[in-house]
Amino acid sequence: MAGEGEFDFIRTRLAPLTRGHPAALDLTDDAAVLTPAPGCQLVIASDMLVGGVHFLDTDPPEVVAERCVRSNLSDLAAMGAEPLGYLSSIAWPRNLAQAWREGFVDGLASAQQAFALSLLGGDTTAGPGPLTISLTMLGQLPAGTALLRRGARPGDDVWVSGSIGDARLGLEIARGTMPADPFLLERYRRPSPRLALGQALRGLATACLDISDGLMADAGHIAQVSGVRLELQAARVPFSPPARAWLAGQGPDGLVSLVCGGDDYELLFCAAPAQREELAALAARLDVPLARIGAAAEGQGAVLRDAAGVVIETGAGGFTHF
């Protein structure tokens, strides 16, 4: 690496990110040694981000780091797990400015601060390719309680947390194709993983995931793995006030772009109708809005219907990587 050797970078920049966590052994050993709580299973999620593909070249390094950590935590939230720490593997382009790397580490530090998280290990290298970042997030939960995508049954309610489509609009703002709105931009740059909600849904939700590919695509994922059909009602999909204001100026395509836009990092889950009161109490206790947006039925796939019951064509729906 230019200007600063790899070992120096690990010692001066990365080692402080362990925050003295005993599992990290100050990053001086060959591997981390982690002890989960008694009776718990480890939950492990890995995410890879490639410059120019998963983030914009104009995104500040702090923002890239925050999005990496937060989206990875969202996968733990989707499983109902509590985070234990993470590993980072980074391939820096050889010509990357030192300031970019430092900004990236600052972003990791700030995300860690928000979630009391520690770096436990990883690897850094420099290469000829684009910036490539892989984070592996480790979490735990009581054995046998993980929220899976496969348990939805016909008759279950379909719920979603927070609001949908904000990050899609925030991305347009970051690209400079829409007027600035601090709330929407922040929803794209610093999504809030629903960790407390995910943990509280253990034993309540029959199926759960976090929305990264878009509401409709991810509803399709639950439908496929559970072997049910998800019937969603457009009028019940929750939108934030700025997203609502934007929608008011759009044709029907506006709604479709919000329900197919990705990066919401809200939880989409199914639960028996008998749980409605419990879920309402949970929403109040955690101060997380929960909207009941539809129901699971016999069949397959996910559809969105308008107030008259007519299916809204959403196309293939969602972000695909290939």
Ligand SMILES: [Mg+2]
């Ligand atoms: Mg996910």
